[in-house]
Amino acid sequence: MGIKTGKGIVESPAEAACAELEAVSKMYTGHMVLQEVSMSIWPGNITALIGRNGSGKSTLLSILAGLVQVTSGAIRRKADLVIGYAPEAFPGLKFTPEQYLRSMGRIRGLSAREIEVRMAELLELFHLAPFRGQPMNNFSKGMLQKINLIQSLLVEPELLLLDEPMSGLDLSAQNMLVQLLRERKEQGTAVVFSVHEPQWVEALADHLHILQAGRTVRMQQGIQELSARPTTYIVFKHLQEEELCQWRDQPGFLSLQVVTELHDQPCLGLTVDAAVSDAYLRQVLERGGSVVSVEPCDGWSGLELWMNPKTPEGGGKS
Amino acid sequence: MTSLVVYMLRSYTLSQRYFAPFAGILIAVLVLYSYTPNPVMNSYAATAVILFIGCACLGLSFLNHEHPVQRQLTTVHLRSIRKYNMGCLLTLGVLALLLDVLIVVYPLVTGRFDEQAGLYRIMLALAGHALLGLLGIAISLFLQSSMIKKASHATGIMLGVIIVSIGGTKITEFLPGSLTYLRFLLPPVSPVMDAMMNADVISGVAVLVPLLHITIYTALLIGFYGYRAGKRDMNKN
Numbered sequence: 001m002g003i004k005t006g007k008g009i010v011e012s013p014a015e016a017a018c019a020e021l022e023a024v025s026k027m028y029t030g031h032m033v034l035q036e037v038s039m040s041i042w043p044g045n046i047t048a049l050i051g052r053n054g055s056g057k058s059t060l061l062s063i064l065a066g067l068v069q070v071t072s073g074a075i076r077r078k079a080d081l082v083i084g085y086a087p088e089a090f091p092g093l094k095f096t097p098e099q100y101l102r103s104m105g106r107i108r109g110l111s112a113r114e115i116e117v118r119m120a121e122l123l124e125l126f127h128l129a130p131f132r133g134q135p136m137n138n139f140s141k142g143m144l145q146k147i148n149l150i151q152s153l154l155v156e157p158e159l160l161l162l163d164e165p166m167s168g169l170d171l172s173a174q175n176m177l178v179q180l181l182r183e184r185k186e187q188g189t190a191v192v193f194s195v196h197e198p199q200w201v202e203a204l205a206d207h208l209h210i211l212q213a214g215r216t217v218r219m220q221q222g223i224q225e226l227s228a229r230p231t232t233y234i235v236f237k238h239l240q241e242e243e244l245c246q247w248r249d250q251p252g253f254l255s256l257q258v259v260t261e262l263h264d265q266p267c268l269g270l271t272v273d274a275a276v277s278d279a280y281l282r283q284v285l286e287r288g289g290s291v292v293s294v295e296p297c298d299g300w301s302g303l304e305l306w307m308n309p310k311t312p313e314g315g316g317k318s
Numbered sequence: 319m320t321s322l323v324v325y326m327l328r329s330y331t332l333s334q335r336y337f338a339p340f341a342g343i344l345i346a347v348l349v350l351y352s353y354t355p356n357p358v359m360n361s362y363a364a365t366a367v368i369l370f371i372g373c374a375c376l377g378l379s380f381l382n383h384e385h386p387v388q389r390q391l392t393t394v395h396l397r398s399i400r401k402y403n404m405g406c407l408l409t410l411g412v413l414a415l416l417l418d419v420l421i422v423v424y425p426l427v428t429g430r431f432d433e434q435a436g437l438y439r440i441m442l443a444l445a446g447h448a449l450l451g452l453l454g455i456a457i458s459l460f461l462q463s464s465m466i467k468k469a470s471h472a473t474g475i476m477l478g479v480i481i482v483s484i485g486g487t488k489i490t491e492f493l494p495g496s497l498t499y500l501r502f503l504l505p506p507v508s509p510v511m512d513a514m515m516n517a518d519v520i521s522g523v524a525v526l527v528p529l530l531h532i533t534i535y536t537a538l539l540i541g542f543y544g545y546r547a548g549k550r551d552m553n554k555n
Contacts, residue, residue: 066397067390067552085394091385094332103328106321107395151391 017042018081018159018190019064024073026059026214033059034214036073041159041190046181048201049194051211057194058088060211061161064192084157088164088194090148092137097128097147100136101154108155115154122150125180126173141168149177153184160184162193166200178203210255218255218271231297232277234270239289241268247283252276267292322396322405323412326380330409333383336376343372343417351425355432362443363514365421370450370507371480373414377458378476380410382469386553393552403547407455407540414451422447439517442525446514449532453483453505456539464550483507506532 019041026034034056041047041064049057062068063075065085093100098119105115123129126146131139136147145168152160160181166174181191181204195201201208208220231254247253252273258266268289272280274296284291330336346368350361384392393402422443425431435443457479459465461472482489483505490501509528517525 062390062551062553065390065394067393067399069549069551083394083397085391087387087390089387091387093329093385093388095329099328103321103325104391104395107325107392151395154395 017076018078020074020076021060021063022074022076024060024063024070024075026056026063026068027071032214034063034070034211037211037214037216038073039209039216039219041192043158043188043190044185045206046185046191046193046204047207047209048205049192049209049211050201051194054213055211056214057211058163059214061085061087061163061192061194064159065161078158082155082158084152084155084160086148086152086160086162086165088167090144092139092144094135094137096133096135097123097150098132100147101151104151105154110155118154119150122153125176126150142170142173145169146173153180156184156187157189160189160191160193162191164194164196166195166197174200212257215257217257217269230274231271232274232280233293233295233297234272234277234281234284235267235292235294236270236284236289237265237267237292239268239284239287243287244268247280252280271297319401319405319408322392322401323409325392326405326409327412329388330380330383335379335383339372339376339379340417342375343368343421346372347421347424351428351430354430356425356430358431358433358435358439359443359517360515361425361431362422362439362446363511366443366446366450366514367484367507367511369414369417369421369447370454370483372417373410373451373454374458374476374480375454376413377410377455378461378472380413381406381458381462386464390552399550399552400544400548402552403544407459407544410455411452414455415448418444418447418451442514442517445529446510449529449536450507450510453507453532453536453539456536456543457483457505459540459543459547464553479505484511487512502531506535 017040021037021039023036023038024034025032025036037056037060039047049060051057059068063070065083066077067085095103101119101123102115105119110118119132120129123132126149128143128146128150131143136144139147145165149162149165152162165177169177178200181193185191191204193200193204206221208218209216210218210220241256241258244256247256247270252275254271254273256268256270258268270280270284277294281291281294347365350356350364350368389402393399396402396405422440426435426440457476461476463469463472466472466475484507486501486504486506486508488508489504490498493500506528510532513520513525513528
């Protein structure tokens, strides 16, 4: 399998992965929006990107789509990878859905017949067939989002990148999209989507990638495991991240990152399995650390902290 | 690439942003030819400069007409930022050549000249218009909203560049001897204009040199833009 390399750092085969990011960072006008993010995307897997607004989810999706260059790190994509991309908001164009989708299909290199069949199928599926000849500048947010999703599915993508795909959709459209994505997954499409609602993570995701202020704070393989396992989030100070590297290999460790947002001095935020939290607390104190807060997180309710924090403190504890 | 150019032309016409630059060019040409008869090459030199100004405005309005997200999606479907940029250039090239032919043919078919134009002068007019049109487009590439955020700044810079380009020969007369080489940095509009106006009395080589100059200048501008644009991010805003 041939591989295209993003920043020209490594040229090695990625086995069966559709795409791989290796320590990718992105800086905009002096501000680091992504820091050393690594991820592998496999065919037939659905990855949920979770994080607060401004955590770097959209930038990460843009990088995967090939629209944004990385400042450092490497991207490896399968050669000739067919990507479908639906950004967060689709503009109200003066095109009709038919005109726009036909144009995109032609640009993709589809034949006229393929375009017509696929377009009719998707417009019907998203209940937009009656609007196929109307200019999109009068469409509602939900209708535009449906066109956005349709254009991303116009070809059958190997990698489907969806930025908040449920945004603006009514309940039946949301359920239909879940069904559609499950079918795509069965057919081997890799999906990466950003989301703010835990129920869609539970309904769809095989993997979780949690971002906070541009850094990966947790990667979770297997959602069932996550929902079943209560965790504990411990914030402490007076210790350096580098001193605690060996914790990453200890049982029950989930994530460790610097937390600076809402504390007067740098703190570390540690997420561990609840079953071993006492042992980690003991180690923090034995090493001279000072515990700032300890918070139990039960399965999905823990995820909500990263998606839609109820209080500013919730978001800052990352 | 043809489907991309067709899509871009359709997108541009739907946006209706083409109206002002097209109308400006056509009105200026019609006013110029409102009196008859007209001297052939002097008229063609004047309309070539009108096309240069018009194409700079047309280029800017074309390059800014697409919503950034629309641009992102087109690029993902094309699977290449470079192809997208190439499509923009080709579309603008098609528009410039269309206007070139219209402006050169109009006085011929409506009998606006005081004498027969002849093949040599028609060919020279077509080349001069095309090259000045493409130069206007090449300048606009660097003034689009993804390069210069504020539209007022871009418009101001464009007007400044147009003035300096047209007055290039006069401006270089004021430069001290050691700085005359700076004239090569100015967009070579006035040398082409002079060559077209005097095409009947100067040698073929003297006509070709400014045409070659503008060709190289435009190619360098487009090449530099292509190099830079290929490395730029395609952001959603």
